[in-house]
Amino acid sequence: MGSRARLTERLDGALDRLYLTNGPLVREFEEKLAEVAGVGHCVAVCNATVGLQVAARAAGIRGGDEIIVPAFTWVATAAALDWIGIVPVFCDADERTGNLDPSEVEALIGPRTRGIMGVHVFGYPCAMDELTDIADRHGLPLLFDAAHAIGCTYKGRPVGGFGAAEVYSFHATKFVNSFEGGAIVTRDAEFAERCRELRNFGITASGEIRSGGTNAKMNEAAAAMGLTSLEVMDELMDINTLNHRRYEKGLEGLTGVRVRGQAEGERANHQYLVIEIDASAAGIHRDEVHAALGAQNVLSRRYFHPSCHQVEPYRSDPARHAPRPLPRAEALAERVLALPTGSAVGPSEIDKVCDIVRRCVSARTPAR
Structure with a gap:
């Protein structure tokens, strides 16, 4: 602030x-x-x-x-x-x-x-x-x-x-x-x-x-x-960048989970820390991880679920939206999850969030 x-x-x-x-x-x-x-x-x-x-x-x-x-x-x-x-x-x-x-x-x-x-x-x-x-x-x-x-x-x-x-x-x-x-x-x-x-x-x-x-x-x-x-935009950008790196390290190698990155070589504010969960690889759906985090008082967000064309008034009004499948937007809406970041989140909190995600996925990842 x-x-x-x-x-x-x-x-x-x-x-x-x-x-x-x-x-x-x-x-x-x-x-x-x-x-x-x-x-x-x-x-x-x-x-x-x-x-x-x-x-x-x-x-x-x-x-x-x-x-x-x-x-x-x-x-x-x-x-x-x-x-x-x-x-x-x-x-x-x-x-x-x-x-x-x-x-x-x-x-x-x-x-x-x-x-x-x-x-x-x-x-x-x-x-x-x-x-x-x-x-x-x-x-x-x-x-x-x-x-x-x-x-x-x-x-x-x-x-x-x-x-x-x-x-x-x-x-x-x-x-x-x-x-x-x-x-x-x-x-x-x-x-x-x-x-x-x-x-x-x-x-x-x-x-x-x-x-x-x-x-x-x-x-x-x-x-x-x-x-x-x-006045504190650059300071917050630095904090968010460190948080992003901490999440990348904490979730590295976890099957079916990746931290979504920013454009390579560009300056990024890292306002959102977003992971993507591939249910077929991880053995667990994004919504289950979202619920498990919530049970531990960790606030996560399913951005953007459902996709715009799947909500009212667009879903049922052909005058506003000619119904047709938009498979890539729909797939993203089922996979992405925003995790806590910003100046109120430190390394210990990030490690705890990563631990919850790891335990959720590790318990369900299919044997290979």
Whole structure:
């Protein structure tokens, strides 16, 4: 969370100024986020869900239009678009990364397709070059849900500077948090200006109401927390990296279990520590390990189970999702399990978690 004293100082300043929303702390937070993303423009918003909606609108995507999204992601990606009438078309995953499979994306492009939205699942960057090429050839805006990926890189460049825009999340559970919040980062000055108008009821910098819009502004308290959290981002990244290595060592050689890695040679925030359990090799299903951990008061998460296309309203509404199997996304949803990490977890806790997983699997692994 960073320094409580620094947070209190910032909050006191906001109260002294009597400037409580969309003020100088928000401007400072936007400037620092633009630096992190390696872009010229940042538009802070009240949360990433609204950020995705604003970015889609700024890209010219409207109600009734289709946008290609991954099936293997948190449901908020699709729900944000669906809520404003944009139809999410679910795409199967690259099983290695969990991200959009570019070949599947191209096959899904149809007459109503008006955009592509990738998600950097668990902070692993999408296949930017391939997706950019597809989007450019078909004249489609390319957007990214970068909720997991602040501080990560792709070919040495910060995630945040790709496509028309990327959207960060600063929910309380995220690597950088602002209690609740988000930001749209982009290299395009005109795109950023459209987002600024859309987040404030369509009001331009001169005060003219030029279009429809919404109230997506970030308040000063959220920006104060965001700035405070940003100050310890590198420190937390180092902690998470050490935790990741400890888990790799603790689960090394365990049949049917692997710790999912990050892109080789890239900077990663390791916000999520994710293992993959192959039931046929391990002799035990992921859900059984999840239950065994819970019985020992270890909180794990089955991200993302079920896949988006398997939950309501998409599962039973063909107008929202034309039913079809997405086998790789479905397989991942049955195998992955997120384990505790972050600054509240130390080596002894990690060793205990690894011991529980080892005992579960070792007791059930088929003899060879």
